[in-house]
């Protein structure tokens with residue numbers, strides 16, 4: 001049988017480039033135009049990282065979540081780095097997400113859509129174009145896809161080749177994720193294994209008990225002669241902030257089966273709070289790709305902004321197409337979210353609502369660390385559940401910054417990390433992440449909230 005091969009519609013291609021006519025916030029200042037063009041040309045012919053069929057499946061999974069029949073767990077680094085794309089670190093992150101998914105699934109008796117902020121999260125928006133230390137001012141670090149973190153003029157110089165390296169690092173990260181999640185590692189019969197190597201803290205002990213219950217249930221079903229393929233593997237999706245046009249545009253391809261454009265740099269892309277301007281380049285570009293997409297909404301968001309975003313990004317009200325990721329801050333979520341949720345509920349739109357309890361809760365410690373209090377994170381999650389309960393809408397997921405490693409970046413949790421501890425185990429180049437134990441603890445708290453909803 002001949003494969004259909006639908007040629008790209010010139011109007012669609014023109015649409016994808018329309019962003020060039022608009023204001024694109026948060027773009028790096030590339031200094032070498034020839035190098036930039038060469039990098040874009042190279043990216044444009046590299047194989048896609050994800051396949052359109054997977055992206056379509058994800059859309060149906062998110063549609064289920066929007067309907068209250070599944071829960072989205074999205075987590076990973078604030079910013080991935082090239083040096084940290086090692087087997088151990090990727091494995092720890094995947095393990096952490098699998099463990100959290102099991103906790104949520106068990107508590108809520110609901111499918112959990114697993115998604116990493118992984119395999120593409122290499123570009124960061126910054127509040128300022130430059131950074132000053134003492135009397136030296138250099139370009140701000142914009143993520144490994146743009147420049148280096150070290151505070152030297154060599155490192156901070158932008159280099160378009162870094163986007164190509166980001167692609168290859170994403171490819172090897174995704175390859176390992178696919179191997180782990182389909183090659184036996186994620187078999188639910190290994191539910192105990194994922195906890196090994198982590199220290200014996202309260203969250204891990206609680207997890208052990210839950211794993212023992214799951215084990216018993218599986219053994220019972222085995223004894224019954226039931227053999228479920230669905231236990232052996234799991235779907236795992238990857239996502240990142242769609243920030244850099246010079247990366248996302250060459251990675252956007254026309255699907256030969258349908259003629260539709262897909263961003264093939266990841267399954268799910270989101271637009272940040274700083275780039276969600278309705279007339280800006282990012283929203284225009286996102287409106288033209290078929291992937292399910294997210295938009296971050298901070299405390300200044302007005303009802304009119306949300307309605308305009310829906311109109312532009314999901315004009316056909318397609319199930320699973322649009323996710324709103326709210327990041328209001330613990331102190332504001334109960335005031336700011338209700339009006340948005342109520343207005344959308346009264347409309348014909350049915351987006352997925354998820355909470356990002358990280359980005360609205362930043363603070364700086366007395367000893368100078370960028371941190372977040374675990375209690376504030378938890379309080380925003382609780383507020384998110386309250387608001388949705390009052391509105392009769394579904395709190396459909398969480399978006400968190402986490403690492404599978406034993407770092408100390410966020411304050412509190414049952415290990416009671418204090419300001420002093422940050423000095424010894426703070427690794428993040430960007431925002432503070434929940435460590436392994438704090439992530440598990442959060443999963444238990446969310447699963448309780450979901451169960452008693």
Ligand code: TRP
Pocket residue numbers: 098099101102105111112186187188230231232233234235
């Ligand atoms: N396939 C199911 C799912 O993805 C069950 C499953 C298999 C699972 N391995 C898992 C669930 C690991 C959570 C974690 O949900």
Ligand code: MN
Pocket residue numbers: 078079359401430431
């Ligand atoms: Mn962040």
